[in-house]
Amino acid sequence: MSLQFTLRLLFTTCLGIFNTQILAQSSHLESTSPRLQTQQYQLVEDVEKYQVRILDRTTQKTLRTLRLQNKQEKVSRLSAVLHHEQRQSFILVLPDIAELWELSYDPKAEPVYQGWVHDYQMGEGIADTQLFAPRRTLLSTTLDCFILDPLRPYIAGADQHGKFQIINLDIRRQIIEHQFAHPVYPCHSKLENTGATSVLHLEMKSSGSNLSETTSSIILIDMKTGKKLTR
Structure with a gap:
Protein backbone atom coordinates (compact mmCIF):
# COMPACT_ATOMS: atom_id res chain seq x y z
CA MET A 1 0.00 0.00 0.00
CA SER A 2 1.54 3.33 -1.08
CA LEU A 3 2.08 6.19 1.37
CA GLN A 4 -0.10 8.47 -0.79
CA PHE A 5 -3.02 6.00 -0.68
CA THR A 6 -2.64 5.59 3.11
CA LEU A 7 -2.70 9.36 3.68
CA ARG A 8 -5.74 9.73 1.42
CA LEU A 9 -7.59 6.98 3.34
CA LEU A 10 -6.72 8.59 6.69
CA PHE A 11 -7.93 12.00 5.47
CA THR A 12 -11.24 10.51 4.23
CA THR A 13 -11.83 8.76 7.56
CA CYS A 14 -11.16 11.93 9.57
CA LEU A 15 -13.41 13.94 7.27
CA GLY A 16 -16.24 11.44 7.79
CA ILE A 17 -15.92 11.63 11.59
CA PHE A 18 -15.88 15.44 11.45
CA ASN A 19 -19.02 15.58 9.27
CA THR A 20 -20.82 13.17 11.62
CA GLN A 21 -20.05 15.42 14.59
CA ILE A 22 -21.25 18.50 12.70
CA LEU A 23 -24.53 16.77 11.75
CA ALA A 24 -25.10 15.68 15.37
CA GLN A 25 -24.50 19.22 16.66
CA SER A 26 -26.77 20.66 13.94
CA SER A 27 -29.56 18.21 14.85
CA HIS A 28 -29.31 19.20 18.54
CA LEU A 29 -29.43 22.91 17.67
CA GLU A 30 -32.58 22.34 15.61
CA SER A 31 -34.26 20.61 18.57
CA THR A 32 -33.31 23.44 20.93
CA SER A 33 -35.00 26.72 20.11
CA PRO A 34 -35.68 30.01 21.93
CA LEU A 139 -57.14 21.64 34.80
CA SER A 140 -60.21 19.47 34.35
CA THR A 141 -59.15 18.80 30.75
CA THR A 142 -56.30 19.64 28.41
CA LEU A 143 -56.59 23.11 26.90
CA ASP A 144 -54.40 24.67 24.25
CA CYS A 145 -55.55 28.01 22.83
CA PHE A 146 -54.98 30.64 25.57
CA ILE A 147 -55.14 34.40 26.02
CA LEU A 148 -54.13 36.22 29.20
CA ASP A 149 -55.39 39.43 30.71
CA PRO A 150 -52.24 41.58 30.95
CA LEU A 151 -53.67 43.72 33.78
CA ARG A 152 -55.33 41.04 35.92
CA PRO A 153 -54.72 37.46 37.16
CA TYR A 154 -56.99 35.85 34.56
CA ILE A 155 -56.25 33.62 31.61
CA ALA A 156 -58.76 32.02 29.24
CA GLY A 157 -58.26 28.79 27.32
CA ALA A 158 -60.19 26.42 25.07
CA ASP A 159 -59.95 23.03 23.40
CA GLN A 160 -61.00 22.02 19.89
CA HIS A 161 -64.44 20.81 21.03
CA GLY A 162 -65.92 24.10 22.21
CA LYS A 163 -64.93 23.83 25.88
CA PHE A 164 -63.90 27.23 27.25
CA GLN A 165 -62.54 28.09 30.71
CA ILE A 166 -61.33 31.18 32.56
CA ILE A 167 -58.67 30.51 35.19
CA ASN A 168 -57.66 32.69 38.13
CA LEU A 169 -53.87 32.46 38.43
CA ASP A 170 -53.89 33.68 42.05
CA ILE A 171 -56.05 30.83 43.35
CA ARG A 172 -54.94 28.38 40.64
CA ARG A 173 -58.31 27.11 39.51
CA GLN A 174 -61.05 27.83 37.00
CA ILE A 175 -63.73 30.37 37.83
CA ILE A 176 -66.05 29.59 34.91
CA GLU A 177 -66.58 27.02 32.18
CA HIS A 178 -68.71 27.26 29.05
CA GLN A 179 -69.44 24.50 26.56
CA PHE A 180 -70.09 25.98 23.12
CA ALA A 181 -71.58 24.18 20.14
CA HIS A 182 -68.61 25.14 17.97
CA PRO A 183 -64.87 25.64 18.57
CA VAL A 184 -63.80 28.97 20.06
CA TYR A 185 -60.37 30.55 19.76
CA PRO A 186 -59.31 32.81 22.64
CA CYS A 187 -55.72 32.84 21.33
CA HIS A 188 -56.97 34.56 18.14
CA SER A 189 -59.35 36.91 19.97
CA LYS A 190 -59.04 40.47 21.27
CA LEU A 191 -59.24 41.91 24.79
CA GLU A 192 -60.89 45.23 25.58
CA ASN A 193 -59.91 46.97 28.82
CA THR A 194 -62.93 48.79 30.24
CA GLY A 195 -61.17 49.97 33.42
CA ALA A 196 -63.15 47.84 35.87
CA THR A 197 -62.60 44.64 33.93
CA SER A 198 -61.50 43.24 30.59
CA VAL A 199 -63.95 42.08 27.94
CA LEU A 200 -62.91 39.19 25.75
CA HIS A 201 -64.17 39.39 22.16
CA LEU A 202 -64.17 35.61 21.83
CA GLU A 203 -64.02 34.33 18.27
CA MET A 204 -66.18 31.34 17.35
CA LYS A 205 -65.93 29.50 14.04
CA SER A 206 -68.65 27.28 12.63
CA SER A 207 -69.26 25.50 9.34
CA GLY A 208 -71.98 26.84 7.07
CA SER A 209 -74.42 24.85 4.95
CA ASN A 210 -71.58 24.42 2.50
CA LEU A 211 -68.98 22.45 4.47
CA SER A 212 -66.15 24.22 2.65
CA GLU A 213 -67.30 27.56 4.10
CA THR A 214 -66.56 28.71 7.64
CA THR A 215 -68.35 31.58 9.36
CA SER A 216 -67.01 33.55 12.33
CA SER A 217 -68.92 35.21 15.14
CA ILE A 218 -67.94 37.11 18.30
CA ILE A 219 -69.08 36.37 21.84
CA LEU A 220 -68.43 38.98 24.55
CA ILE A 221 -67.27 37.59 27.90
CA ASP A 222 -66.31 39.40 31.11
CA MET A 223 -62.88 38.03 32.08
CA LYS A 224 -63.43 38.77 35.77
CA THR A 225 -66.77 37.00 36.19
CA GLY A 226 -66.92 34.77 33.13
CA LYS A 227 -70.41 36.02 32.28
CA LYS A 228 -71.55 36.51 28.70
CA LEU A 229 -72.28 40.12 27.81
CA THR A 230 -74.59 41.74 25.31
CA ARG A 231 -74.36 45.20 23.77
Missing part, protein backbone atom coordinates in the same frame (compact mmCIF):
# COMPACT_ATOMS: atom_id res chain seq x y z
CA ARG A 35 -39.39 30.37 22.66
CA LEU A 36 -39.48 33.70 24.49
CA GLN A 37 -37.10 36.52 25.36
CA THR A 38 -37.34 39.45 27.71
CA GLN A 39 -34.75 42.10 28.40
CA GLN A 40 -33.24 39.93 31.14
CA TYR A 41 -34.22 36.32 30.44
CA GLN A 42 -34.47 33.82 27.62
CA LEU A 43 -36.61 30.70 27.69
CA VAL A 44 -35.28 27.89 25.50
CA GLU A 45 -37.08 24.65 24.68
CA ASP A 46 -35.33 21.32 24.17
CA VAL A 47 -37.92 19.47 22.11
CA GLU A 48 -36.25 16.05 22.25
CA LYS A 49 -35.87 16.06 26.05
CA TYR A 50 -39.24 17.72 26.83
CA GLN A 51 -37.39 20.39 28.79
CA VAL A 52 -37.18 24.15 29.03
CA ARG A 53 -34.18 26.13 30.23
CA ILE A 54 -34.25 29.70 31.47
CA LEU A 55 -31.07 31.62 30.76
CA ASP A 56 -29.67 34.95 31.83
CA ARG A 57 -29.44 36.84 28.53
CA THR A 58 -26.33 38.76 29.54
CA THR A 59 -24.21 35.86 30.76
CA GLN A 60 -26.03 33.01 28.93
CA LYS A 61 -25.90 31.12 32.22
CA THR A 62 -28.67 28.55 32.75
CA LEU A 63 -30.72 29.60 35.78
CA ARG A 64 -33.24 26.77 35.79
CA THR A 65 -33.99 23.58 33.87
CA LEU A 66 -37.47 22.10 34.03
CA ARG A 67 -38.82 18.86 32.56
CA LEU A 68 -42.32 19.26 31.16
CA GLN A 69 -44.14 16.46 32.94
CA ASN A 70 -46.87 15.91 35.50
CA LYS A 71 -46.62 13.96 38.77
CA GLN A 72 -47.39 10.75 36.90
CA GLU A 73 -44.30 11.53 34.75
CA LYS A 74 -46.33 11.97 31.59
CA VAL A 75 -44.45 14.43 29.38
CA SER A 76 -45.88 17.20 27.25
CA ARG A 77 -44.93 19.35 24.33
CA LEU A 78 -44.78 23.11 24.78
CA SER A 79 -47.31 24.73 22.47
CA ALA A 80 -46.98 28.34 23.66
CA VAL A 81 -45.28 30.62 26.17
CA LEU A 82 -47.09 33.76 27.35
CA HIS A 83 -45.40 36.61 29.19
CA HIS A 84 -47.43 38.23 31.96
CA GLU A 85 -45.29 41.33 32.41
CA GLN A 86 -47.28 42.74 35.34
CA ARG A 87 -47.03 39.48 37.29
CA GLN A 88 -43.38 39.03 36.24
CA SER A 89 -44.01 35.52 35.06
CA PHE A 90 -44.03 33.16 32.10
CA ILE A 91 -47.10 31.02 31.42
CA LEU A 92 -46.40 27.64 29.83
CA VAL A 93 -49.15 26.04 27.75
CA LEU A 94 -48.85 22.24 27.86
CA PRO A 95 -51.32 20.59 25.46
CA ASP A 96 -50.60 16.96 26.44
CA ILE A 97 -51.24 17.19 30.19
CA ALA A 98 -54.10 18.90 32.02
CA GLU A 99 -51.90 21.52 33.66
CA LEU A 100 -50.98 25.16 33.21
CA TRP A 101 -47.60 26.32 34.57
CA GLU A 102 -46.65 29.78 35.75
CA LEU A 103 -42.94 30.49 36.25
CA SER A 104 -42.35 33.62 38.30
CA TYR A 105 -39.19 35.70 38.17
CA ASP A 106 -40.50 38.12 40.79
CA PRO A 107 -37.89 38.09 43.62
CA LYS A 108 -40.74 38.73 46.09
CA ALA A 109 -42.88 35.82 44.86
CA GLU A 110 -44.18 33.44 47.50
CA PRO A 111 -42.54 30.00 47.73
CA VAL A 112 -44.17 27.19 45.77
CA TYR A 113 -45.25 24.01 47.54
CA GLN A 114 -45.49 21.17 45.03
CA GLY A 115 -48.18 19.31 46.93
CA TRP A 116 -51.92 19.25 47.51
CA VAL A 117 -53.84 22.47 48.07
CA HIS A 118 -53.74 22.22 51.86
CA ASP A 119 -49.95 21.76 51.71
CA TYR A 120 -49.23 25.25 50.47
CA GLN A 121 -52.12 26.84 52.39
CA MET A 122 -50.79 25.41 55.64
CA GLY A 123 -47.13 25.86 54.72
CA GLU A 124 -46.58 22.10 54.68
CA GLY A 125 -44.17 20.22 52.45
CA ILE A 126 -40.88 21.38 50.96
CA ALA A 127 -40.95 24.91 49.60
CA ASP A 128 -39.36 25.79 46.27
CA THR A 129 -38.02 29.30 46.84
CA GLN A 130 -36.02 29.61 43.63
CA LEU A 131 -36.97 31.80 40.70
CA PHE A 132 -39.05 30.09 38.01
CA ALA A 133 -40.52 27.51 40.37
CA PRO A 134 -43.42 25.91 38.46
CA ARG A 135 -46.71 27.02 40.00
CA ARG A 136 -49.11 24.43 38.59
CA THR A 137 -52.80 24.94 37.94
CA LEU A 138 -54.52 21.57 37.56
Whole structure:
Protein backbone atom coordinates (compact mmCIF):
# COMPACT_ATOMS: atom_id res chain seq x y z
CA MET A 1 0.00 0.00 0.00
CA SER A 2 1.54 3.33 -1.08
CA LEU A 3 2.08 6.19 1.37
CA GLN A 4 -0.10 8.47 -0.79
CA PHE A 5 -3.02 6.00 -0.68
CA THR A 6 -2.64 5.59 3.11
CA LEU A 7 -2.70 9.36 3.68
CA ARG A 8 -5.74 9.73 1.42
CA LEU A 9 -7.59 6.98 3.34
CA LEU A 10 -6.72 8.59 6.69
CA PHE A 11 -7.93 12.00 5.47
CA THR A 12 -11.24 10.51 4.23
CA THR A 13 -11.83 8.76 7.56
CA CYS A 14 -11.16 11.93 9.57
CA LEU A 15 -13.41 13.94 7.27
CA GLY A 16 -16.24 11.44 7.79
CA ILE A 17 -15.92 11.63 11.59
CA PHE A 18 -15.88 15.44 11.45
CA ASN A 19 -19.02 15.58 9.27
CA THR A 20 -20.82 13.17 11.62
CA GLN A 21 -20.05 15.42 14.59
CA ILE A 22 -21.25 18.50 12.70
CA LEU A 23 -24.53 16.77 11.75
CA ALA A 24 -25.10 15.68 15.37
CA GLN A 25 -24.50 19.22 16.66
CA SER A 26 -26.77 20.66 13.94
CA SER A 27 -29.56 18.21 14.85
CA HIS A 28 -29.31 19.20 18.54
CA LEU A 29 -29.43 22.91 17.67
CA GLU A 30 -32.58 22.34 15.61
CA SER A 31 -34.26 20.61 18.57
CA THR A 32 -33.31 23.44 20.93
CA SER A 33 -35.00 26.72 20.11
CA PRO A 34 -35.68 30.01 21.93
CA ARG A 35 -39.39 30.37 22.66
CA LEU A 36 -39.48 33.70 24.49
CA GLN A 37 -37.10 36.52 25.36
CA THR A 38 -37.34 39.45 27.71
CA GLN A 39 -34.75 42.10 28.40
CA GLN A 40 -33.24 39.93 31.14
CA TYR A 41 -34.22 36.32 30.44
CA GLN A 42 -34.47 33.82 27.62
CA LEU A 43 -36.61 30.70 27.69
CA VAL A 44 -35.28 27.89 25.50
CA GLU A 45 -37.08 24.65 24.68
CA ASP A 46 -35.33 21.32 24.17
CA VAL A 47 -37.92 19.47 22.11
CA GLU A 48 -36.25 16.05 22.25
CA LYS A 49 -35.87 16.06 26.05
CA TYR A 50 -39.24 17.72 26.83
CA GLN A 51 -37.39 20.39 28.79
CA VAL A 52 -37.18 24.15 29.03
CA ARG A 53 -34.18 26.13 30.23
CA ILE A 54 -34.25 29.70 31.47
CA LEU A 55 -31.07 31.62 30.76
CA ASP A 56 -29.67 34.95 31.83
CA ARG A 57 -29.44 36.84 28.53
CA THR A 58 -26.33 38.76 29.54
CA THR A 59 -24.21 35.86 30.76
CA GLN A 60 -26.03 33.01 28.93
CA LYS A 61 -25.90 31.12 32.22
CA THR A 62 -28.67 28.55 32.75
CA LEU A 63 -30.72 29.60 35.78
CA ARG A 64 -33.24 26.77 35.79
CA THR A 65 -33.99 23.58 33.87
CA LEU A 66 -37.47 22.10 34.03
CA ARG A 67 -38.82 18.86 32.56
CA LEU A 68 -42.32 19.26 31.16
CA GLN A 69 -44.14 16.46 32.94
CA ASN A 70 -46.87 15.91 35.50
CA LYS A 71 -46.62 13.96 38.77
CA GLN A 72 -47.39 10.75 36.90
CA GLU A 73 -44.30 11.53 34.75
CA LYS A 74 -46.33 11.97 31.59
CA VAL A 75 -44.45 14.43 29.38
CA SER A 76 -45.88 17.20 27.25
CA ARG A 77 -44.93 19.35 24.33
CA LEU A 78 -44.78 23.11 24.78
CA SER A 79 -47.31 24.73 22.47
CA ALA A 80 -46.98 28.34 23.66
CA VAL A 81 -45.28 30.62 26.17
CA LEU A 82 -47.09 33.76 27.35
CA HIS A 83 -45.40 36.61 29.19
CA HIS A 84 -47.43 38.23 31.96
CA GLU A 85 -45.29 41.33 32.41
CA GLN A 86 -47.28 42.74 35.34
CA ARG A 87 -47.03 39.48 37.29
CA GLN A 88 -43.38 39.03 36.24
CA SER A 89 -44.01 35.52 35.06
CA PHE A 90 -44.03 33.16 32.10
CA ILE A 91 -47.10 31.02 31.42
CA LEU A 92 -46.40 27.64 29.83
CA VAL A 93 -49.15 26.04 27.75
CA LEU A 94 -48.85 22.24 27.86
CA PRO A 95 -51.32 20.59 25.46
CA ASP A 96 -50.60 16.96 26.44
CA ILE A 97 -51.24 17.19 30.19
CA ALA A 98 -54.10 18.90 32.02
CA GLU A 99 -51.90 21.52 33.66
CA LEU A 100 -50.98 25.16 33.21
CA TRP A 101 -47.60 26.32 34.57
CA GLU A 102 -46.65 29.78 35.75
CA LEU A 103 -42.94 30.49 36.25
CA SER A 104 -42.35 33.62 38.30
CA TYR A 105 -39.19 35.70 38.17
CA ASP A 106 -40.50 38.12 40.79
CA PRO A 107 -37.89 38.09 43.62
CA LYS A 108 -40.74 38.73 46.09
CA ALA A 109 -42.88 35.82 44.86
CA GLU A 110 -44.18 33.44 47.50
CA PRO A 111 -42.54 30.00 47.73
CA VAL A 112 -44.17 27.19 45.77
CA TYR A 113 -45.25 24.01 47.54
CA GLN A 114 -45.49 21.17 45.03
CA GLY A 115 -48.18 19.31 46.93
CA TRP A 116 -51.92 19.25 47.51
CA VAL A 117 -53.84 22.47 48.07
CA HIS A 118 -53.74 22.22 51.86
CA ASP A 119 -49.95 21.76 51.71
CA TYR A 120 -49.23 25.25 50.47
CA GLN A 121 -52.12 26.84 52.39
CA MET A 122 -50.79 25.41 55.64
CA GLY A 123 -47.13 25.86 54.72
CA GLU A 124 -46.58 22.10 54.68
CA GLY A 125 -44.17 20.22 52.45
CA ILE A 126 -40.88 21.38 50.96
CA ALA A 127 -40.95 24.91 49.60
CA ASP A 128 -39.36 25.79 46.27
CA THR A 129 -38.02 29.30 46.84
CA GLN A 130 -36.02 29.61 43.63
CA LEU A 131 -36.97 31.80 40.70
CA PHE A 132 -39.05 30.09 38.01
CA ALA A 133 -40.52 27.51 40.37
CA PRO A 134 -43.42 25.91 38.46
CA ARG A 135 -46.71 27.02 40.00
CA ARG A 136 -49.11 24.43 38.59
CA THR A 137 -52.80 24.94 37.94
CA LEU A 138 -54.52 21.57 37.56
CA LEU A 139 -57.14 21.64 34.80
CA SER A 140 -60.21 19.47 34.35
CA THR A 141 -59.15 18.80 30.75
CA THR A 142 -56.30 19.64 28.41
CA LEU A 143 -56.59 23.11 26.90
CA ASP A 144 -54.40 24.67 24.25
CA CYS A 145 -55.55 28.01 22.83
CA PHE A 146 -54.98 30.64 25.57
CA ILE A 147 -55.14 34.40 26.02
CA LEU A 148 -54.13 36.22 29.20
CA ASP A 149 -55.39 39.43 30.71
CA PRO A 150 -52.24 41.58 30.95
CA LEU A 151 -53.67 43.72 33.78
CA ARG A 152 -55.33 41.04 35.92
CA PRO A 153 -54.72 37.46 37.16
CA TYR A 154 -56.99 35.85 34.56
CA ILE A 155 -56.25 33.62 31.61
CA ALA A 156 -58.76 32.02 29.24
CA GLY A 157 -58.26 28.79 27.32
CA ALA A 158 -60.19 26.42 25.07
CA ASP A 159 -59.95 23.03 23.40
CA GLN A 160 -61.00 22.02 19.89
CA HIS A 161 -64.44 20.81 21.03
CA GLY A 162 -65.92 24.10 22.21
CA LYS A 163 -64.93 23.83 25.88
CA PHE A 164 -63.90 27.23 27.25
CA GLN A 165 -62.54 28.09 30.71
CA ILE A 166 -61.33 31.18 32.56
CA ILE A 167 -58.67 30.51 35.19
CA ASN A 168 -57.66 32.69 38.13
CA LEU A 169 -53.87 32.46 38.43
CA ASP A 170 -53.89 33.68 42.05
CA ILE A 171 -56.05 30.83 43.35
CA ARG A 172 -54.94 28.38 40.64
CA ARG A 173 -58.31 27.11 39.51
CA GLN A 174 -61.05 27.83 37.00
CA ILE A 175 -63.73 30.37 37.83
CA ILE A 176 -66.05 29.59 34.91
CA GLU A 177 -66.58 27.02 32.18
CA HIS A 178 -68.71 27.26 29.05
CA GLN A 179 -69.44 24.50 26.56
CA PHE A 180 -70.09 25.98 23.12
CA ALA A 181 -71.58 24.18 20.14
CA HIS A 182 -68.61 25.14 17.97
CA PRO A 183 -64.87 25.64 18.57
CA VAL A 184 -63.80 28.97 20.06
CA TYR A 185 -60.37 30.55 19.76
CA PRO A 186 -59.31 32.81 22.64
CA CYS A 187 -55.72 32.84 21.33
CA HIS A 188 -56.97 34.56 18.14
CA SER A 189 -59.35 36.91 19.97
CA LYS A 190 -59.04 40.47 21.27
CA LEU A 191 -59.24 41.91 24.79
CA GLU A 192 -60.89 45.23 25.58
CA ASN A 193 -59.91 46.97 28.82
CA THR A 194 -62.93 48.79 30.24
CA GLY A 195 -61.17 49.97 33.42
CA ALA A 196 -63.15 47.84 35.87
CA THR A 197 -62.60 44.64 33.93
CA SER A 198 -61.50 43.24 30.59
CA VAL A 199 -63.95 42.08 27.94
CA LEU A 200 -62.91 39.19 25.75
CA HIS A 201 -64.17 39.39 22.16
CA LEU A 202 -64.17 35.61 21.83
CA GLU A 203 -64.02 34.33 18.27
CA MET A 204 -66.18 31.34 17.35
CA LYS A 205 -65.93 29.50 14.04
CA SER A 206 -68.65 27.28 12.63
CA SER A 207 -69.26 25.50 9.34
CA GLY A 208 -71.98 26.84 7.07
CA SER A 209 -74.42 24.85 4.95
CA ASN A 210 -71.58 24.42 2.50
CA LEU A 211 -68.98 22.45 4.47
CA SER A 212 -66.15 24.22 2.65
CA GLU A 213 -67.30 27.56 4.10
CA THR A 214 -66.56 28.71 7.64
CA THR A 215 -68.35 31.58 9.36
CA SER A 216 -67.01 33.55 12.33
CA SER A 217 -68.92 35.21 15.14
CA ILE A 218 -67.94 37.11 18.30
CA ILE A 219 -69.08 36.37 21.84
CA LEU A 220 -68.43 38.98 24.55
CA ILE A 221 -67.27 37.59 27.90
CA ASP A 222 -66.31 39.40 31.11
CA MET A 223 -62.88 38.03 32.08
CA LYS A 224 -63.43 38.77 35.77
CA THR A 225 -66.77 37.00 36.19
CA GLY A 226 -66.92 34.77 33.13
CA LYS A 227 -70.41 36.02 32.28
CA LYS A 228 -71.55 36.51 28.70
CA LEU A 229 -72.28 40.12 27.81
CA THR A 230 -74.59 41.74 25.31
CA ARG A 231 -74.36 45.20 23.77
